[in-house]
Amino acid sequence: MKLAALVRLVRRDLARARRALAGSAFGIAAGTATLVFFLALGLGVRAVLLGEVFPIDRIELEPPKAKDPGLLGLLLGGGGEPSGIRPDDVDALGRVPGVKRVLPKLSLAFPASARGGREILGHDVGASELPGDGIDPSLAAADVKPGLFVDPMDTPGPACTDDAACTGGAYCERAEGVAEGRCSAPVPAIVSRYLVEIFDKSIAPAHGFPAVGETLLGRAQGITFTVRLGESLLGRAKQGSPRTIKARIVGISGSATDLGLTFPLGVVRRWNREFGGERAAERYSSAVVEARSGAEVADVIDAGARMGLSPKDTRARDVSVLVSGVMALLSLVAGVVLVVSASSITQTFRALVLERRGEIALYRAVGATAGEIGAWTVSLAAVVGFFAGALGLVVARILAFIADWAAAEKLPDFPFKPDTFFAFPWWLWLLGMGFSILFSVLGAIGPARAAAKVDPARALAGS
Amino acid sequence: MSVPAIRTRGLSRVHDGGRDARRALADVEIVVEEGEFVCVLGPSGSGKSTLLAVIGGLDRGYQGEIELFGEDIGRMSDAALARLRGERIGFVFQHFHLLHHLTVIENVTTPALFDPHGDEEACLARAKHLLDRLGLADRAGDTPAELSGGQRQRVAIARALLRKPKLLLCDEPTGNLDADTGARIIELFEEFHREERLTIVAVTHEERLARAATRILRLHDGRVDASNEVSA
Structure with a gap:
């Protein structure tokens, strides 16, 4: 038929x-x-x-936590440091099938605190302990206007010995023991949507602050903080002298750490070297691995496990x-x-x-x-x-x-x-x-x- | 020597009704040459309709052999037998079996739906030609419900002849018609037989149709009564 x-x-x-x-x-x-x-x-x-x-097509792998030293270890001043991820491991992760790219993260390896927010909140608020990460700027490229989230020392200003020598909101970036620094624009920082949501839904109502979600997006370039490096309420860094720098929030990104500020990787590496030593500057605290698809994340986790790395957050998988x-x-x-x-x-x-x-x-x-x-x-x-x-x-x-x-x-x-x-x-x-x-x-x-x-x-x- | 249109050998058919199994045909041996007009006469229940269904390949539950145009239909697949029916056999039924949701022309062209090589335009032209010849040209757009019994049977004949079959199997074709209309249908069979060398096998219990046939077979209790075979 x-x-x-x-x-x-x-x-x-x-x-x-x-x-x-x-x-x-x-x-x-x-x-x-x-x-x-x-x-x-x-x-x-x-x-x-x-x-x-909980983004699932990317997963953050971290090395094993420092071993619990036990009571004797504490008394003897032990406590072990996290092993960190070596640059070679980052390269090896990049070669795992199904991996699109690997973006290492470097956590602040020293105490820090921050204060600011007058532009939006009416007066300054502070964080006595400031956790922070350094990430490859390309991780936040989709969320931040081009050129904003970069290391300011890529284009350093004139030589300086203190902030008074710098103009236009810049500060003098000068590590301890260095005779002369360079004027630097405020260090760009990004925050997570999660942090903004926490602030808007919990902190702001408790203190009578306005919600900052949309406002922050609109006025991202105007929120400046001062960050005290090497010193916080709980103590001081093992090395280096505490100093104050300026930071500016330039956007909200899913790549930012949930709680704290996220800076360009080069900035954190420099600070870690100053306040934590060479090992803290070279060993990454974690690595964000982007898989080609969500289905390949399981393979990435397996490959990471063979290198002694484990997912930092399993909520995505659970969800x-x-x-x-x-x-x-x-x-x-x-x-x-x-x-x-x-x-x-x-x-x-x-x-x-x-x-x-x-x-x-x-x-x-x-x-x-x-x-x-x-x-x-x-x-x-x-x-x-x-x-x-x-x-x-x-x-x-x-x-x-x-x-x-x-x-x-x-x-x-x-x-x-x-x-x-x-x-x-x-x-x-x-x-x-x-x-x-x-x-x-x-x-x-x-x-x-x-x-x-x-x-x-x-x-x-x-x- | 030409191949007969129909040849049966030891043809039997038992209708399986459990304990009431009934023999409808018993050792029927007939040969119908091409171009013959054979009428099978017999009383009701003598097995006439069964004979036609079996010969036409509609009923495959028989024993024995049936050859149509030299081919043993018992060895054919369902598809091959269906093709043979479509290409070489036309059926005319007592109850016409027209499709009432279709028009006359649609009824006549129904066989073309199952012709894998058919040309739609040629088929339509053939259908119109047949309707014209059967005096129904002006009724092509009507439905069967708008036609008389005689007109319906003429539509059924047109449908049977659409694909130019070599063999026309007719089951009580005048059984539902009055005398005058039946006579006109019989004339049509005679015309097609004479003019197109169509082989016709008609089963009936009416003598008037038998008079038009070239040969008469009498069926009684499923058996062909050879002593009563008559050639016209």
């Missing part, structure tokens, strides 16, 4: 049995809508959780597993709906075949093979599945719009609240359509076999 003939047969069937077919298509449409809605919801939520809260589990559960529910719908297709098509035994027998008499009769029935089901799938997809999209609207209007503001809770990648549309057609066809296979087995002689004699 030619395709055109099959199309003609199916078109005639759609016209004459539209009511019965629409009834069975409704179930398939409902199942498809449920499946696509839940999958889109799961994908959307996972995109927010793993894209913004990924949790979200995948919930998605699987919801998809199972949708699958049940589709299976039930397929049984509805079976009933409808069984009735159609029964009703058309005479017609089928006639087709057999005029030259149709059993296979052609089966193909006709299955094709009709596939077309029903196509239209039901299209309807289901439209319904799922409309429901997603409604859910997003309700969330925006009715749900209170919360950290990382997204504009949409849904993701509709192109493959989800294909998947929804595919499942709709598949379950329709599966439902029609039994009736199609029955149609192909109609005994033409008996059916024609019985009419």
Whole structure:
């Protein structure tokens, strides 16, 4: 049978049995809508959780923590230092299959504190202990305007001996024992969205400060802090003399450390050398490994484990597993709906075949093979599945719009609240359509076999 | 020596009804040459319709051998037999078996749906030609419900002849028609037989159709009564 003939047969069937077919298509449409809605919801939520809260396509590996020295060790002044990651290890990580790039991090290896924020908060606030990291500036390239997050000493200013010699907000960058320093623009720093959320939701309300989320983004270049290097409330650095520098927050980035300030890597290396020694300057505290896809992160973790490195934060994996589990559960529910719908297709098509035994027998008499009769029935089901799938997809999209609207209007503001809770990648549309057609066809296979087995002689004699 | 259109050897058919198994055909041996118009006469229940269904390949539950145009249909696959039916056999039924959701022209062209090599335009032209010849040219757009019994049977004949079959199998073709309409249908069979050398096998219990045939076979309790074979 030619395709055109099959199309003609199916078109005639759609016209004459539209009511019965629409009834069975409704179930398939409902199942498809449920499946696509839940999958889109799961994908959307996972995109927010793993894209913004716990990025999963990049993982931070760190060396083993310093061993617990025990009571005797403490009394003897031991305590062991973290081993750190050697530059050779960073290169080796870069060669692991599935790794896109490796970006080492260097934590501040000395005490520091900070004070500032008058521009936004009305008066200065301080952090008596300032954790901080140094990262490769390319890690924050997507979040910060070009040229802002770089080591200011890449383009040093004029020679100086104190801050008074520098103009335009610059300060004199001069380490201990160095006779002459160079004027430097405030050191650029970035903060995490997590830190901003904590400030806006917890600290700001407690102290009566305004929320800084959007304001900070808009006025990022105007927030300057003074940072006391080598000294904090809890003590002083083992070497070097404490000094004060200027820093400026230039943006919010997912690459920034959760709590604290993040500076360009070269700046922290210089400071660590000054206050912590050569080892603190050369051994990285961790390495951010970007995988080509989330699926390859597991391989990266395994490779890191062979080098004695372990993930710093397993929340991403935990969240990924949790979200995948919930998605699987919801998809199972949708699958049940589709299976039930397929049984509805079976009933409808069984009735159609029964009703058309005479017609089928006639087709057999005029030259149709059993296979052609089966193909006709299955094709009709596939077309029903196509239209039901299209309807289901439209319904799922409309429901997603409604859910997003309700969330925006009715749900209170919360950290990382997204504009949409849904993701509709192109493959989800294909998947929804595919499942709709598949379950329709599966439902029609039994009736199609029955149609192909109609005994033409008996059916024609019985009419 | 030409190959006969139909040859059966030891043809039997038992309808399996559990304890009530019924023998519809018993050791039927017939030969129908190409171009013959054979009428199979017999009372109701004598196995006439079964004979036609078996010969036409619609019923494959028989024992024995059936050759159509020299080919043993028992050895054919379902697809090959379906192709043979479509290309070489036309069926005309007592109850017409027209599809009521289709127009007359759509009914006539139904066999073309299953012709893998068919030309749509040529098929449509053939259907119009047949309807014209059968006096239904002006009814092509009507549905079967709008036609009389005789007109419906003529539509069924047009459908049977669409793919230019060599063999026409007719099951009580005049059984549902009044005398005048039946006579007109019989004339049509005679015309097609005479003008197109069509082999026709018609089963009936009506003598008037038998009178048009070139040979008459009588079937009784599933057996061909050779003593009563009559040549016209």
